[in-house]
Amino acid sequence: MSVPDAKAAVTARDGRRSRSRSRARRTGMPVSVALSAVALAAAILCAIAPGLLAPQDPALIDPAGGLQTASGAHLLGTDALGRDVLSRVVAGARSALVGPLILTSATVVISTFLALLAGYLGGWFDAVVSRVADTIYALPALIVTIVIVGVFGGGWWLAIGVLVVFNTPTALRILRAAVIERRDLPYVEAARTIGVSRWSIMVRHLLPNLEPMIVTCFFLGFTYGMVELSALSFLGLGVPPGSPDWGRMLAENRVQVAQNPWAAVAPGIAIVATVLSANILGGWIYERLERRKRER
Amino acid sequence: MSGNVIARFLARRLAAAVLVLLVVSVVVFLLIHLAPGGPEQAAGGEFATPQQLANIRASLGLDDPLAEQYWRFLSNAVGLDFGSSIATREPVLDAIGRGLQVTAPLVLVSFLLICTIGTALGTLTAHRAGGSLDRATVGLALVGASAPAFVTALILLTVFGVQLHWLPVFGTGEGFAERARHLVLPIATLTIAGTAAMLQITRTRVKEVLGEDHVTFARARGLSSRYIVGRSVLRNAGIQIVTRSGTIVVGLVSWGLLVETTFGLDGVGQLLVKAINARDIPVIQGVTLVIAAFIVTVNLVVDLLYFALDPRVRVHAEARA
Numbered sequence: 029m030s031v032p033d034a035k036a037a038v039t040a041r042d043g044r045r046s047r048s049r050s051r052a053r054r055t056g057m058p059v060s061v062a063l064s065a066v067a068l069a070a071a072i073l074c075a076i077a078p079g080l081l082a083p084q085d086p087a088l089i090d091p092a093g094g095l096q097t098a099s100g101a102h103l104l105g106t107d108a109l110g111r112d113v114l115s116r117v118v119a120g121a122r123s124a125l126v127g128p129l130i131l132t133s134a135t136v137v138i139s140t141f142l143a144l145l146a147g148y149l150g151g152w153f154d155a156v157v158s159r160v161a162d163t164i165y166a167l168p169a170l171i172v173t174i175v176i177v178g179v180f181g182g183g184w185w186l187a188i189g190v191l192v193v194f195n196t197p198t199a200l201r202i203l204r205a206a207v208i209e210r211r212d213l214p215y216v217e218a219a220r221t222i223g224v225s226r227w228s229i230m231v232r233h234l235l236p237n238l239e240p241m242i243v244t245c246f247f248l249g250f251t252y253g254m255v256e257l258s259a260l261s262f263l264g265l266g267v268p269p270g271s272p273d274w275g276r277m278l279a280e281n282r283v284q285v286a287q288n289p290w291a292a293v294a295p296g297i298a299i300v301a302t303v304l305s306a307n308i309l310g311g312w313i314y315e316r317l318e319r320r321k322r323e324r
Numbered sequence: 325m326s327g328n329v330i331a332r333f334l335a336r337r338l339a340a341a342v343l344v345l346l347v348v349s350v351v352v353f354l355l356i357h358l359a360p361g362g363p364e365q366a367a368g369g370e371f372a373t374p375q376q377l378a379n380i381r382a383s384l385g386l387d388d389p390l391a392e393q394y395w396r397f398l399s400n401a402v403g404l405d406f407g408s409s410i411a412t413r414e415p416v417l418d419a420i421g422r423g424l425q426v427t428a429p430l431v432l433v434s435f436l437l438i439c440t441i442g443t444a445l446g447t448l449t450a451h452r453a454g455g456s457l458d459r460a461t462v463g464l465a466l467v468g469a470s471a472p473a474f475v476t477a478l479i480l481l482t483v484f485g486v487q488l489h490w491l492p493v494f495g496t497g498e499g500f501a502e503r504a505r506h507l508v509l510p511i512a513t514l515t516i517a518g519t520a521a522m523l524q525i526t527r528t529r530v531k532e533v534l535g536e537d538h539v540t541f542a543r544a545r546g547l548s549s550r551y552i553v554g555r556s557v558l559r560n561a562g563i564q565i566v567t568r569s570g571t572i573v574v575g576l577v578s579w580g581l582l583v584e585t586t587f588g589l590d591g592v593g594q595l596l597v598k599a600i601n602a603r604d605i606p607v608i609q610g611v612t613l614v615i616a617a618f619i620v621t622v623n624l625v626v627d628l629l630y631f632a633l634d635p636r637v638r639v640h641a642e643a644r645a
Contacts, residue, residue: 060463166344168619170578171596172351175612178600179355255472259582262474263597275474282478282586289482296475304470 061312064305071302074121084112086119086272097288105288107281113291117298119272124302127188127257127266132249134192139199140242144230146200147207158204161197169194170256174263182265191256198252199245206241210234240317247310251303258299274299329638330631337627341620348616352609353397357390359605397609406610411602416610419595426496426503427584427591431576434511438518438572443565445519446526447553453531461523468520473579477513477586484509494588510583517579518572525568529561536560562633570626574619 057065074081089109096106104113146154173190180186210216211234219229260266261275269276274295281291372380381387385396400406406416449458468476485493497506533539534557542552558565581593588594592611599607630637 162340163344163347166340166620166623167348168574168578168615171581171612171615172348174581175352175596175600175608176355178597179359179603179605179608251470259472259474262582263585264601278474278478282481285478285482286486289486292478293482296478299475300467300471303472304467307466307470 058312060308064308064312067301067305068309071121071125071298071305074118075125078115078119078122081118084115086111086115087270097290104290104294107277107284107288107291113277113281113288113294116272116277117274117294120274120277120295120298123184123267123271123273124254124258124299127184128250128253131188131191131195131253131257132246134188135195135199135249135253136242136246138192139196139203139245140235140238142196143200143203143207143238144234147204148211148226148230148234154204157200161200164194165197165201167194170259173256174260174265177260177265178263182268184267187257187260187266191253195249195252195256199249202245203238203241206238207234210237237321240314240321243317244310244314247306247313251306251310254299254303254306333631334628337624341624344620345613345616349398349401349613350394352612353394356605356609359603401609401613406613407606409599409607410604411599411607416606419607420592420610420614423590423592423595426507426589427580427593429503430507430510430514430584430589430591431573431580433507434514434518434576435569435573437511437515438522439569441515442519442522443526443558446523447530447558449523450527450530450534453527458527462527465520465523468516469524471517472582473513473517474582474586476516477510477583480509480513481586496588496590506587506589510580510587510589513583513586514576514579518576521568521572521575522565525564526561529564530557533557533560559633563630563637566626566629566633570622573622577615577619 078086089111090106099105104117107113107116142157146157169191173187173194176190177183177187216229216233219233224233257266258273258275258278261273262279264276264279267273267276277295278292278299281288281295285292385393388396404417408415409419412419445461449455449461452458481493484490491508492506493509495506497503530553539552539556542556577593580591581596583589584591584593585597592615595607596611596615598604599611
């Protein structure tokens with residue numbers, strides 16, 4: 029194979045890819061992203077107004093009607109206590125979304141603040157922050173969280189608090205690297221030269237340019253948090269017993285998977301669909317923000 | 325020449341690893357004191373009388389200064405003596421050994437499958453980026469990476485165990501053949517989760533390296549595709565793949581705990597979960613320390629592999645030294 033041939037082969041491959049990309053750009057939004065947005069919007073709607081979409085009271089117990097399979101009256105059947113599975117999946121959206129949202133918001137705020145200070149100021153502060161973050165990062169987050177929350181007998185807020193500590197280093201590393209990458213760029217140097225204060229450089233000049241990375245960390249933290257919190261609930265360490273929660277439903281109903289498989293599979297699918305949608309949407313928003321930044 | 329540099333690097337890394345283990349040991353040691361009702365309540369259970377509690381305090385040496393207690397705990401732990409389970413009186417180390425008979429094959433086989441399938445598929449799809457195989461694989465990998473292990477486990481269990489009756493869904497099984505049968509679905513679960521991650525990093529890196537000039541040059545020299553990928557592309561992509569392998573091993577241990585719970589396997593993870601529910605503090609401490617030591621070792625091995633894989637890391641380290 030000669031050189032031009034090889035080059036041609038490479039560019040042909042790239043060409044095919046970029047053509048399909050540009051088609052997506054013309055129509056605005058790829059189908060997968062649109063579907064993800066719809067799925068997340070549906071989940072948010074369920075979380076805000078579960079009564080609107082749930083066909084029944086999710087807590088209504090019907091001892092005689094337990095473990096029904098899917099039917100017209102119960103689209104996903106009922107669980108061991110005769111509660112309507114579909115209604116419980118709808119009601120479960122609230123704790124499924126709110127927990128990760130609080131978790132990732134706290135993580136992003138803390139890590140942005142620390143990343144700006146550590147990345148821009150450097151020195152001993154950076155050394156201390158980085159060393160602590162590296163140490164936490166090297167620990168098995170999920171297992172240590174399970175142990176700590178478990179020894180204290182469970183608890184939703186405790187779980188969120190511990191997970192904030194363990195998830196912050198991941199975001200902090202990404203954001204700190206981004207700050208260091210930018211701190212000697214001409215616009216920052218120019219600001220420094222004309223005597224803009226350090227605080228102002230960090231907040232007015234660096235922070236806005238971190239936007240794509242912050243968005244990425246937000247979505248990443250959301251999906252991590254959702255998986256971790258549902259895992260804790262699955263082990264009985266998250267939300268209190270009885271409350272409709274996807275992880276807990278999965279654990280409670282997996283024993284009766286032979287009678288009504290949907291009772292356990294449906295909340296599982298709800299978790300996967302939400303995490304997948306957040307991943308796809310987050311990736312797409314990041315790419316758009318990056319492109320806009322570059323074009324400017 | 326670079327032996328000295330590697331030794332110094334290793335010494336630094338070892339120090340960091342020991343620091344991490346010390347932090348874990350402090351957390352794990354303090355847990356017993358922070359637990360509701362204190363350690364004597366944890367050891368004696370809810371219905372212990374005040375006299376029993378006092379006896380337990382004396383026998384565990386809980387009236388000694390905290391630092392002295394920690395020192396005792398640490399020196400015992402270094403000698404792999406984690407005490408005995410409160411519930412079963414079995415030495416914690418024996419219980420861990422028994423659990424490893426399930427967990428070690430589970431994690432090891434999954435990891436081997438993940439490395440083989442993940443890198444092979446990743447390299448293949450990187451070569452055909454944009455094609456239909458590539459797009460289908462990338463889509464599936466995204467779903468696989470988004471699914472928590474316990475959800476994948478439950479879906480496999482429902483389909484292949486309960487609906488099709490192909491494989492057992494619960495328990496560990498007696499004898500080699502039965503145990504292997506019981507491990508098929510758990511291994512499949514972990515493999516799906518890990519392969520997705522491995523495939524994503526391999527595909528991204530291989531695609532990047534394929535676009536670099538030295539690959540074009542190697543093609544121009546007429547070197548075979550197999551030679552280029554084996555000698556040049558994979559070695560260049562190696563660092564990121566090895567880093568991700570380390571994360572995947574750590575993940576396998578965490579997710580293995582959930583998978584063991586789902587399939588009722590008597591592994592180390594299940595041992596930990598049961599100990600947490602029974603507030604069996606010595607078991608919790610022992611298992612957590614062993615897992616932490618394992619993960620710290622994995623991270624150390626990953627660091628060393630950098631040196632073996634990439635001469636640039638060696639040169640860089642030498643330049644800094």
